[in-house]
Amino acid sequence: MNPSAPSSALRSSSAWQALEAHRHELMGSHLRQLFAEDPQRFQRFSAEAAGILLDYSKNRITARTIELLLALAEQRSVLALAQAMACGERINNTENRAVLHLALRNRANTPIAVDGRDVMPEVNAVLGRMAEFVAAVHEGRWRGHGGQSITDVVNIGIGGSDLGPRMVCEALTPYARPGLNLHFLSNVDGGYQRDILRRLDPARTLFIVASKTFTTSETLTNARTARAWLLAALGEEAAVARHFVAVTTNVAAAAQFGLPEANLFPFWDWVGGRYSLWSAIGLPIALALGMERFEELLAGAHAMDRHFLEAEPARNLPLLLGLLGVWYGDFLGAASHAVVPYDQYLRLLPAYLQQLDMESNGKRVTRDGQAVDYATGPILWGTTGTDGQHAYFQLLHQGTQLVPVDFIAAARPHHELTEHHRLLLANCLAQSEALMRGKSAAEVEAELHAQGLTGEALAALLPHRVFPGNRPSNTLLVEQLTPATLGALIALYEHKVFVQAAVWGINAYDQWGVELGKQLARTIAEELAGEAPVQGHDASTAGLIARCRRLWPALSMAKG
Numbered sequence: 001m002n003p004s005a006p007s008s009a010l011r012s013s014s015a016w017q018a019l020e021a022h023r024h025e026l027m028g029s030h031l032r033q034l035f036a037e038d039p040q041r042f043q044r045f046s047a048e049a050a051g052i053l054l055d056y057s058k059n060r061i062t063a064r065t066i067e068l069l070l071a072l073a074e075q076r077s078v079l080a081l082a083q084a085m086a087c088g089e090r091i092n093n094t095e096n097r098a099v100l101h102l103a104l105r106n107r108a109n110t111p112i113a114v115d116g117r118d119v120m121p122e123v124n125a126v127l128g129r130m131a132e133f134v135a136a137v138h139e140g141r142w143r144g145h146g147g148q149s150i151t152d153v154v155n156i157g158i159g160g161s162d163l164g165p166r167m168v169c170e171a172l173t174p175y176a177r178p179g180l181n182l183h184f185l186s187n188v189d190g191g192y193q194r195d196i197l198r199r200l201d202p203a204r205t206l207f208i209v210a211s212k213t214f215t216t217s218e219t220l221t222n223a224r225t226a227r228a229w230l231l232a233a234l235g236e237e238a239a240v241a242r243h244f245v246a247v248t249t250n251v252a253a254a255a256q257f258g259l260p261e262a263n264l265f266p267f268w269d270w271v272g273g274r275y276s277l278w279s280a281i282g283l284p285i286a287l288a289l290g291m292e293r294f295e296e297l298l299a300g301a302h303a304m305d306r307h308f309l310e311a312e313p314a315r316n317l318p319l320l321l322g323l324l325g326v327w328y329g330d331f332l333g334a335a336s337h338a339v340v341p342y343d344q345y346l347r348l349l350p351a352y353l354q355q356l357d358m359e360s361n362g363k364r365v366t367r368d369g370q371a372v373d374y375a376t377g378p379i380l381w382g383t384t385g386t387d388g389q390h391a392y393f394q395l396l397h398q399g400t401q402l403v404p405v406d407f408i409a410a411a412r413p414h415h416e417l418t419e420h421h422r423l424l425l426a427n428c429l430a431q432s433e434a435l436m437r438g439k440s441a442a443e444v445e446a447e448l449h450a451q452g453l454t455g456e457a458l459a460a461l462l463p464h465r466v467f468p469g470n471r472p473s474n475t476l477l478v479e480q481l482t483p484a485t486l487g488a489l490i491a492l493y494e495h496k497v498f499v500q501a502a503v504w505g506i507n508a509y510d511q512w513g514v515e516l517g518k519q520l521a522r523t524i525a526e527e528l529a530g531e532a533p534v535q536g537h538d539a540s541t542a543g544l545i546a547r548c549r550r551l552w553p554a555l556s557m558a559k560g
Contacts, residue, residue, distance in 0.1 A: 008366075008373050010505060015072035022068055023331045030470045031058060031436045047315045050303035050488035054317050055475040058436045059324055059404075060332065069323040070313050078319065078502040079309075085498070086309055088114040088270075092509035093367055098270040099509050101494070102305050104278035105298035105487070114270060126265060126280050131291045133245070133265075133283075137206070138177065138290070145239035146203045154183045154196065155284040156226065157210030158218045161247070162186035163355055164277030165210075165284040167348040168297065171486055174345070174414035175289045182288045185226075188218040193225055202233035202243070209246040210281055212267065214253035217522070227257070247280045272509050274355050275494060293483045300487025308495045318492055321474065322499025324404070328472065329375045334402045336379035340388050341408040342428040343481060349408070350382035353493055360497045360508035367507050376504050382406075386427045396435060397467050405473040407432050408489070412480040428475075438469020530556035 010016055035041050035057075045057035045066075073079070085091050088098045103112045103119050111118040136142035140149040155165055166184040169176070176182075183196050207226050211219045223244075230243055240258035247265045248254055254264055265280035277285065278298060286294040308318045328334035337357075339350045361377030382388065385407070396403055409428045413421040444465040448458050476492075478485040501508035526532040527545050534545050549555055 008370070010076075010503075011374055013072075013075055015068065015075040019065075019068050019072060019327070019331055022064060026060060026062070026065070029060070029062075031060065031472070032438070032469060034062065035436075047317055047320065049307040049311065049315075049317050050300060050492075051478055051482075051485045052304075052317065052488055052492060053475075053477040054320065055477070056320060056324060058432055059327075059472045059474070060470065061324070061327070065327065066314065066320075066323075069327060070319075072326070072503060073313065073319060073323055073499070076503045076505070078322075078499055079313065079316075081502045082309060082495070082498065086112070086305075088112055088119070092272075092507060094507055094510045094512070095269075097509070099272065099275075100268075100270040101272065101275035101278055102302075104271065105301040105305065105491075107295075107299050107302040108306075119268070119270075122268070126267070127295075129265060130280060130283055130286055130294075134286045134291045137287060138180070142206075143242070144203050144205075145234050145236065145242040148203050150206045151179065151204040152181045152183060152200050153206045153208065153284060153287050154185055154200070154226065155208045155210060156185045156219055156222045157208075157247075157281070158186045158216060159355065160273030160276045161210035161212075161219070161281050163348070163352045164274070165282055167352040168277060168282070168285045168486065168490075169288045170348050171343075171345045171481065172285075172289055172293065172297075172483055175293050175483065177288065177290055180287060182284055184284075185222050186218070188221050190225075193222055197226065197229050202230050205230070205243060207244045208283055209244060209248070209254075209257075210283075211246070212249055212269075212271075212273070214246065214248045214250035214257070217518070223257070245283075247283060273511075274359055277490075289483065296483035297487040300482075300484030300489075301491035302487075303484070304488040304491035304495070308491075318495030319499055321492065321496040322503070324474070325378065325496065325500055326503050328402070328404050329378050332402060334378065334404055335375070336381060336401070336403055338388075338392075338396065338403050338405045339380065339382040339408070340385045340405055340431075341382075342385040342424050343408070343410060344384055345481065346408065347384045350380070352490075354380050356493060357497050359511050359514070361501055361504070361506060362513065363501075363504075363506040363508075366505040368505075372504065372506070374504065376506060377500070385431065386424065389427065389431060393431065396471060397438075402471070405432070405435065405471075407473055407475045409475070410478050410481045410485075414480070432473045432475055434467070434469075435471035435473055436469060438467035438471070439465070441466050528555045 038044065041057045042055065044063065046053060046055045081091065085099050086102055088100055090096055090098050092099050098114045100112060100114065100119065103123055106112060106120060109120055112120055137150050143149055155162065162184055169182050185193055185196055209219065209223045227240060230239060237258060241260055241263060244259055245263040245265065246254045246259055247267065249266055251261055251264060265283060267276065267279040267281065271279050278301065282294060285297065308316060313319055325337065339353055341349050357380045358377055363376055365371055395401065396405060407428050409425060441462060444462055445458065448461060453461065497508055524545060527534045528548060530549065534542050
């Protein structure tokens with residue numbers, strides 16, 4: 001950022017300037033002090049909706065901070081923009097599209113129009129088709145080419161067509177139906193695909209090809225390999241229609257692949273990839289859990305949607321989470337944000353949220369194309385607790401970087417190992433307290449004295465044992481991880497991303513940044529196959545292409 005350049009309208013706004021001044025007022029405050037001064041701090045800074053309790057009291061905030069952040073949201077028309085999204089306005093301005101993942105889980109079934117046409121009849125029709133197909137597979141009425149029932153389903157997709165369904169199926173493992181195994185194939189790495197296919201019986205395997213355009217190179221490469229594997233085993237082209245279905249809008253390309261229209265589940269251009277698990281892209285979820293559970297997932301998300309659109313700002317969970325992210329990223333200098341679920345079934349949630357947040361808000365220009373002069377999307381990362389405690393928590397506690405943390409936990413597990421869950425919850429709550437409190441030099445000195453350490457030995461060890469504390473976190477607590485609470489949790493983070501994009505004035509619903517690498521990959525793939533001269537690259541890339549061709553001459557025989 002060039003400090004001599006004129007400030008943007010956002011940074012020059014009265015709300016932003018008030019927050020800048022407030023930041024200086026808070027510089028000397030410590031969370032220990034704030035808790036000591038306010039016994040009601042937890043009650044003051046917690047809110048609940050759709051089965052989720054958000055405790056945000058362990059943040060570097062006061063009531064004045066929230067007041068100023070809410071004023072920023074009002075000045076930036078955040079909730080008015082949310083209403084525009086919900087009404088079907090084309091808020092994705094670079095692609096001239098509406099953004100209506102809310103319609104996919106509109107359990108109230110109220111009309112939602114795009115260009116004057118209610119989309120809900122089409123949404124409901126696809127849900128109905130999904131329900132019929134899921135029932136046919138579960139009841140053994142949909143059979144493979146040889147007449148055998150389906151035991152394994154392989155979802156072939158990438159990005160949102162993979163991460164969302166994969167994460168949900170993993171998270172809701174306790175609800176999985178017995179007798180049907182789900183597999184997910186996204187990476188174009190051939191070894192990965194080989195390892196999946198070698199475990200399957202072609203006669204009892206169903207493939208779902210998830211690609212809106214039916215042109216995504218990784219997905220189509222994997223799908224063609226799976227098709228060849230199937231035909232090598234079953235021998236007849238007619239087998240494809242009994243072992244492949246597709247979630248796509250490209251009927252012609254799917255027909256060339258060998259799929260009749262009856263095998264296609266459509267969705268619409270107003271469904272972004274990273275917001276698509278609520279659509280027919282969620283077909284693997286419905287197969288894994290049953291359509292009833294899938295609808296419970298939708299209902300949980302819908303409950304959070306209604307909360308976001310209707311709740312008063314001071315109790316609005318997505319609004320508060322989003323504004324806290326702006327506070328840390330733009331005023332306190334936090335470049336990253338950690339998400340740590342204390343539930344092994346949620347191990348894929350951080351990866352899912354990486355795409356949701358970083359692909360949405362990793363933008364350098366505003367909606368009207370002006371370069372920003374403030375931080376936008378943070379680096380989002382994390383793993384499950386308690387594993388993370390034995391890995392990167394050292395940096396969270398004593399490192400030099402400020403990293404806000406979201407702790408996610410369920411009070412009640414899906415198992416009867418009470419002592420395990422008690423220890424898991426204790427670690428979750430203890431880590432957030434330890435990050436907030438820290439351990440002062442006086443406390444460390446008293447502790448070392450009690451251990452018999454004195455003099456130079458104590459003085460040498462003391463600074464290594466001090467924890468500064470004052471490290472912020474949110475805790476999101478649910479009673480139990482169910483389809484409904486998971487749906488609400490995902491929707492909460494979706495709306496958090498929306499809030500931040502609205503404040504920053506960026507478009508959260510395009511992803512042009514991923515296109516250049518795709519374009520170059522197509523060219524390089526031809527060059528690796530020896531079908532095109534190596535030209536137009538920098539010396540590094542040209543040298544690496546040449547070295548790969550020398551190391552494995554078989555590349556020249558590879559065809560797309």
